[in-house]
Amino acid sequence: MDDLTQTPREIPAKRLTTPTTVSPQLQRSIATLAAAAAAGGGLPVGWMPSTTQEWKAVIAQLDAQAISIAPAIKALFPHSVILRQIAGVTVREITPDSLDPTKAGKLLVHFHGGGYALNSGEASTGEAVLGAHYSGMKVISVDYRTPPDHPFPAAVDDAVAVWKALRAEFPAQALGTFGTSAGGGLTLALALKLRELGEALPGAIALGTPWADLTGASDSYQVNAHxxxxxxxxxGFAKAMAHLYAGTTDVTHPLISPVFADYAGFPPTIFVTGTRDILLSDTVRVYRAMRAAGVTARLEVHEAMSHAEYIYAFDSPESAVAFTDIAEFFDAHLHG
Amino acid sequence: MDDLTQTPREIPAKRLTTPTTVSPQLQRSIATLAAAAAAGGGLPVGWMPSTTQEWKAVIAQLDAQAISIAPAIKALFPHSVILRQIAGVTVREITPDSLDPTKAGKLLVHFHGGGYALNSGEASTGEAVLGAHYSGMKVISVDYRTPPDHPFPAAVDDAVAVWKALRAEFPAQALGTFGTSAGGGLTLALALKLRELGEALPGAIALGTPWADLTGASDSYQVNAHxxxxxxxxxGFAKAMAHLYAGTTDVTHPLISPVFADYAGFPPTIFVTGTRDILLSDTVRVYRAMRAAGVTARLEVHEAMSHAEYIYAFDSPESAVAFTDIAEFFDAHLHG
Incomplete structure (x- = not known):
């Protein structure tokens, strides 16, 4: 490109009010996050761990936050959990009280988010429970290995191992895969790897605001920063997690940054994001790549929603719509 | 809501670079707009006309800009134009050189954008030409009456009059309606008014970043400002245009701010917007309202695109995708 494209666009400082255009529950979530930011909560902007010990400490601290919302989710969305091993990988089998016996021949496979390093173990299942509840289907939530001990491709290897074992019990078109953020990225990486291996792909895929460009080039990284x-x-921290996960592999590898993949032959895929989402562009770019490849794809965007907020604002009608859209998409496209 | 929702979110000043994630043509458009802003181009921020004479002067000035791109559009998308009157309303009948004779039984009806006050006359047809070219269909572009001389409901009345006349020649399901910005709002208002009158609705609708909330409550008015x-x-100017158009009617009237309408029984509708669009929220909110009403709706979002930029960056592959998506949607849903 020529020099013209070097012209930056100056955006003055602004003060965002809580919008009146969303439900009271989502307003409360937006305002709670704003209040936390105003109080200087969260990790310091730009900070990143510098040792493995610091990584493990911050991961434990952030996982404790995710675990703290589990009782409220359990109360609103009753379910049972069985801790299992499949092909040597720890998984949680989640059965919702809303289980629909007519869907017993189908199964959802879930990959949790958290930048590939966070939300392992007991912190991993919030979204899986919501997915199980709204779909009326059983969910296998994969507790894949994470860095710093297990960088790429450990997570992809675990996903493939679980998938192959489940395929002994279910036809591919009866299996749906889903995940948010890094879980969305891993959901994409699994399907890309399966295609590479000549395996059948899932019957349908649901991607919540997938982390798809770990190079940081997406425009919403700048537009929706803060x-x-x-x-x-x-x-800062997110970029450091990207490199922690990639390890010795370049972050442009399509199994790490799936925005760079080709999507020929992909199954029907639904995307969920929000207008305040810092991964709005990651989501839109993968959606457009799929549409360009002729894939049946649907894009759902929610007013004023931040990254993955449909999980945290789990009592909001917007969250119910997001998961109901996903459930209906699986109903339409899974066969088993 | 309680006091919590009064907590604002502070966004520091930022400098947006031209993203590398879009085509060179769209990069050039983004950078050209940034350079114009940096040079202090356009109307002064916050300025608004205070007399009818000032309104007419600024409208003429802005219309001249829209007319100036017509030769380039004509060169890239060859077509012929016939100036006609239908039911006393001035229209332009656009026949693209790409006319597909197998679609002769169908027709598109176009409403131009420009805040209801701008882009009348020779300035009105840029988008109509693109729609005709990519669809291979004839387009009737309605040169509806505008304020300051003709506030609401003149534009809606003109749209209804043209529609009823065309219905003498075409079944409703053979007619598609489309428009961007205020043209999208008017496209919605026409269908809402037809439903109120007990008339058959269009076979399908395409809305480019519709101006749907003239009260200014949409979250992207603050997030994507600047x-x-x-x-x-x-x-400033846009808010003044909203009130100029509404005249003595409240801007919350659903034919003025269609985000407040109910969409039961609406035909299949496709929406197009971009991640930098100040009307991203207007678009998303109407999309969600239609989905909540059970309407078949599709949402298309483009990386780093500003409001209606698919019209101005008409040489970009993103523009071609946007209009091809619309053309395919009309192909799938119009019958004639």
């Missing part, structure tokens, strides 16, 4: 109340900036 | 290179801020 606007997003959940995932506030890429530079 | 981010959007085409429609930079609501406060």
């Amino acid at each position: 606007v997003d109340g959940v995932f506030s900036t890429f530079d | 981010v959007d290179g085409v429609f930079s801020t609501f406060d």
Whole structure:
């Protein structure tokens, strides 16, 4: 490009009010995040761990936050959990009280978010429970290995191992895969890897605001920096997590940054994001790549929603709509 | 809501670079808009006309800009135009050189954008030509009456009059309606008014970043203020246009701010917007309202695109995708 494209666009400082255009529950979530930011909560902007010990300490601290919302989710969305091993990988089998016996031949496979390093173990299942509840289907939530001990491709290897074992019990078109953020990225990486291996792909895929460009080039990294109340900036901690996960592999590898993949032959896929989402562009770019490849794809965007906020504002009608859209998409496209 | 929702979110000043994640043509458009903003181009931020004479002067000035791109559009998208009157309303009948004779039984009806006050006459047809070219269909572009001389409901009345006349020649399901910005709002208002009158609705609708909330409550009015290179801020000139159009009617009237309408029984509708669009929220909110009403709706979002930029960056592959999506949607849903 020529010099013209070097002209930056100056955006003055602004003060965002809580919008009146969303439900009271989502207003409360947005305002709670704004209040936390105003109080200087969360990790310091730009900070990143410098040793493995610091990584493990911050991971434990952040996982404790995710675990703290589990009782409220359990109360609103009753379910049972069985801790299992499948192909040597720890998984949680989640059965919702809303289980629909007519869907017993189908199964959902879930990959949790958290930048590939966070939300393992007991912190991993919030979204899986919501997915199980709204779909009336059983969910296998994969507790894949994470860095710093297990960088790429450990998570992809675990996903493939679980998938192959489940395929002994279910036809591929009866299996749906889903995940948010890094879980969305891993959901994409699994399908890309399966295609590479010549395996059948899932019957349908649901991607919540997938982390798809770990290079940081997406435009919403700059436009929605500080606007997003959940995932506030890429530079600093998130970028450090990207490199922690990639390890010795370049972050442009399509199994790490699936925005760079080709989507020929992909199954029907639904995307969910929000207008304040720092990964709005990651989501839109993968959606457009799929549409360009002729894939049946649907894009759902929610007013004023930050990254993955449909999980945290789980009592909001917007969250119910997001998960109901996903459930209906699986109903339409899974066969088993 | 309680006091918590009064907590604002502070966004520091930022400098947006031209993203590398879009085509060179769209990069050039984004950078050209940034350079114009940096040079202090366009209307002064916050300025608004205070007399009818000032309104007419600024409208003429802005219309001249829209007319100036017509030769380039004509060269890239060859077509012929016939100036006609239908039911006493001036229209332009656009026949693209790409006319597909197998679609002769169908027709598109176009409403231009420009805040209801701008882009009348020779300035009105840029988008109509693109729609005709990519669809291979004839387009009737309605040169509806505008304020200051003709406030609401003149534009809606003109749209209804043209529609009823065309219905003498075409079944409703053979007619598609489309428009961007205020043209999208008017496209919605026409269908809402037809439903009120007990008339058959269009077979399908295409809405480019519709101006649907003239009260200014949409969250993207604050989030994408100054981010959007085409429609930079609501406060000031745009808000003044909203009130100029509404005249003595409240701007919350659903034929003026269709985000407040109910969409039961609406035909299949496709929406197009971009991640930098100041009307991203207007678009998303109407999309969600339609989905909640059970309407078949599709949402298309483009990376780093500002309001209606698919019209101005008409040489970009993103523009081609946007209009091809619309054309395919009309192909799928119009019958004639």
